[in-house]
Amino acid sequence: MENKYDFEKKYRDQILKCSRCGFCQAVCPVYGSTLRPALNARGKMLLLKEVMDEKIELNDDLIESLFQCATCAACVKDCPSDVDVPEIIKQVRKDMVHIGSCHPAFKGMNEVLQKHTNIYAEDEVPDFERKRGQRAENVYFIGCVGSYREEETTDATLNLMDRLEVDYTLIEEVCCSGVLEDVGFEINKDLAERNVESILATGAKRVITGCPYCWRTFNAKPDYAVLEQRGVTVIHITQLLKEFDWEVKTEKRVTYHDSCDLGRHCGIYAEPRLTIGKIAPNFVEMPHNHDDALCCGAGGGVRGAYAKNSIAMARRRLKEVEETGAEVVLSDCNSCIHNLVNAKLRKQKFEIRTTAEFINMLMDEQLKDDSIS
Amino acid sequence: MEIQGYYLPDGLYYEENHFWVKEEDGLLVLGMDDFAQKMAGEVVYIQLPDEGKIIKAGKKFAKLESGKWLGKVFGPVNGELAAVNEELEENPGLINEDCYGKGWMFKIRPDDIGEMANLLHEPEEIEKWLLAEIEKYAEDK
Numbered sequence: 001m002e003n004k005y006d007f008e009k010k011y012r013d014q015i016l017k018c019s020r021c022g023f024c025q026a027v028c029p030v031y032g033s034t035l036r037p038a039l040n041a042r043g044k045m046l047l048l049k050e051v052m053d054e055k056i057e058l059n060d061d062l063i064e065s066l067f068q069c070a071t072c073a074a075c076v077k078d079c080p081s082d083v084d085v086p087e088i089i090k091q092v093r094k095d096m097v098h099i100g101s102c103h104p105a106f107k108g109m110n111e112v113l114q115k116h117t118n119i120y121a122e123d124e125v126p127d128f129e130r131k132r133g134q135r136a137e138n139v140y141f142i143g144c145v146g147s148y149r150e151e152e153t154t155d156a157t158l159n160l161m162d163r164l165e166v167d168y169t170l171i172e173e174v175c176c177s178g179v180l181e182d183v184g185f186e187i188n189k190d191l192a193e194r195n196v197e198s199i200l201a202t203g204a205k206r207v208i209t210g211c212p213y214c215w216r217t218f219n220a221k222p223d224y225a226v227l228e229q230r231g232v233t234v235i236h237i238t239q240l241l242k243e244f245d246w247e248v249k250t251e252k253r254v255t256y257h258d259s260c261d262l263g264r265h266c267g268i269y270a271e272p273r274l275t276i277g278k279i280a281p282n283f284v285e286m287p288h289n290h291d292d293a294l295c296c297g298a299g300g301g302v303r304g305a306y307a308k309n310s311i312a313m314a315r316r317r318l319k320e321v322e323e324t325g326a327e328v329v330l331s332d333c334n335s336c337i338h339n340l341v342n343a344k345l346r347k348q349k350f351e352i353r354t355t356a357e358f359i360n361m362l363m364d365e366q367l368k369d370d371s372i373s
Numbered sequence: 374m375e376i377q378g379y380y381l382p383d384g385l386y387y388e389e390n391h392f393w394v395k396e397e398d399g400l401l402v403l404g405m406d407d408f409a410q411k412m413a414g415e416v417v418y419i420q421l422p423d424e425g426k427i428i429k430a431g432k433k434f435a436k437l438e439s440g441k442w443l444g445k446v447f448g449p450v451n452g453e454l455a456a457v458n459e460e461l462e463e464n465p466g467l468i469n470e471d472c473y474g475k476g477w478m479f480k481i482r483p484d485d486i487g488e489m490a491n492l493l494h495e496p497e498e499i500e501k502w503l504l505a506e507i508e509k510y511a512e513d514k
Contacts (some may be wrong), residue, residue, distance in 0.1 A: 105440065120443070149443065302439060307417035342418040342438065345462060 002039075003096040008052050011088045015052065017081040018045040024075035024085070029070055030302070033312035035223075038065050041075035048092065066092050067103040068309070071182055071296055071300035072260035077291050084188050086300075087159075093184035093366045100345060105305035106183040113188050117174035117342040118144045126138060126151055128158055128170065136169035139204045141195075141218075144175050153334060156357040157210055163363060168208065171198040176224075178217030183301040192223035200230060207234045212261035212268070212333050236262065236302030238332045239354055242271040246279050246360035254280035255326035257317060257340065258293035259333030259371040272332050276337040279359060286320045294320065298339035314343030320349055374496060377505050382473055386492035387499055388449040391506075393473065394492060397480075400455050401489070404477040405437075405448075408503060412510060413439040416468045419461050419478065421447075426454040428481055431487060435479070437465070441470050446478065450488035456480040462511040 003009045022073040024041035026032050031040035038047070044065055079085070126147060140161065143234060146154040156363045161168055174195060177188040199207055207227070209215040218224045218234040227234060256276060262268045269290050276283055288294045297303065297313025318340060319331045328351045331337055340352050347371045353361070374381055381387065386394040391409035394401050410416070419437040428434050428448040435446040458477050461467060468476040483489075493499050 307415075307440060311417065346421055346423075346457075346459065 007091040023078040027074040029313040070302045071297035073264040078248045097184035110185045120148045132170045138168040139207045140168045141209045143214045147212045150334045153357045158358040160360040176214045176217040211361035238271040242274045251280045252327040254328045255324045257331035296336045298335040311343045314339045376385040401481045403479045410472045416465045421457040450483045452481045452483040
C-alpha cells in the first residue's frame, strides 16, 4: 500500500509498534484532565492506524484528538514500545495543515508570526530599562512569554544577572518561531535570521535563554546552526545560576516543577536542584518529579487552542504542590509559570516563581533587613 | 442602549477601558462591557486579587486573558477592593455569557463616591465614545 502522508512514510513502523498497553494513559495530561481515551497517546495511535488502513479519513474530525497534545513526552518515557508520540504528532499536524485541516488557533499562530515579531502580535516591546544590541560576552534571550506575559519575572532575572555582574546584553529579539514546527508549520526563516544576525552583531560567545523552548530551538534547529558554527554556545539560565554560591537562604518549604521542555526535552534536572539546594534547605520533591513530572498543559499549542483544558492540567499539577505543603513552587519555564499562575486558586496560598526571580527576591529582602538593622 | 450590536445598559457608569460600574449598597460593582467581551472572545482567566488591595483610579489592578489577548482592569475610582466574584475562578466564561449580571468581576469600596462623576454616564456621551471605539477597533475585529 502506498503511503499517502509523510507521517506514514516516517513513522508507520512506530505507529504499528504501539501495543495498546495503555501505559501512556496513566501519564497523559490531556487524558488526565478530560478522561477521554481518544485523546491520549494510545487513542491517537489507534486513529492514525485507522487512517493508514484507510478506514477513516485524515480530516477535520480528527483535529480535536491530534491537535490536543501538549507534546510533553510523558508518554514516551513510559512506552515499552519506544513510540515517539510527540514527533509523530508534529508530523501529522504538518500533513493535516498540508491538506487544509488545521485548528484555527494554530493557523492563527502561523499567521501572526508571518506579520508580527512575537506570538502575541504585540506591537509595543517592553524595554526592561536596558539598552539592546550592545557588545557583551553574553546575550540574554528572553522569549515571547517572558517579554509579553511574565515581565516581572524577566525584570527580576535581569536584576539578578546585574547583581551577579554577568556581562550581558539584550537584543532586538523576535520570536525564535520554533513553536511553528510543533503546530503543523515550518520555522519562520526570516525571524530566525534576524535573531542570528542580532546575536552575532554583539560579538557574544554565549546566549543565555530564559525560555527552555528557545534553548531547544537554538540548539536543535538547522536555522540556528550557524550560531554553533560561529562558536556561540547556548545555555539556559539554570545552567548559569548553578555556577554561583549564594549568601541568601529561605526557611520556607520549597518544591520544584520540572517543565517538560527543560526536563524531558532538554534533560536539565540537576542544575536547578543544585541551585535550589544552596538556598532552600527545606526542599521537598513533588510525588511526580524529574522525568516523571506532570505536565502543566501549556505546551504544544494547547494553551492557545484548548485553554480550559490547559488550565485544568495545570490545576492537577498545583494539587500536587498543595500536597507537599510547600509555600513556594519554583519552575524555570515562563510558559509553565504563566499557566500555573493562571490556574492557581485563591485558596492556594503558595508562591509560584522562577528560581532566578525567587533568589532575586531573597536578595531584596536581605537588603531591606540590612538597611533596617 | 444598543449601538451597532453592542448592548450598553442605561443607568450604568462606564470607564474608558470598557468596564461598567454601578453603585450598590455603598460599594461599586464593576464588570466588563459588552463591546470588550465581544472583542476579547472567550475569557479564560481573570486575576482575582485579595480583598483589601488598594485601587487607584486609572491604574491597573488585575489582568484577564482570552486565548492570545491579555487585558488589564483599571481602577475606575480610588478605593479598596471589597469583594471579587469567586465564580469566575472556575468559570471565567460567565463574563461572556452575562457580562452585566453573573459575570460581574469586582466590588470596590470607594474613597469618595463622588469620583464616579469622572466616568461616562450620559447617553449622548456614551454613544459618542462607543462609536469612536468601534471605529478605532474596526480593523482588529
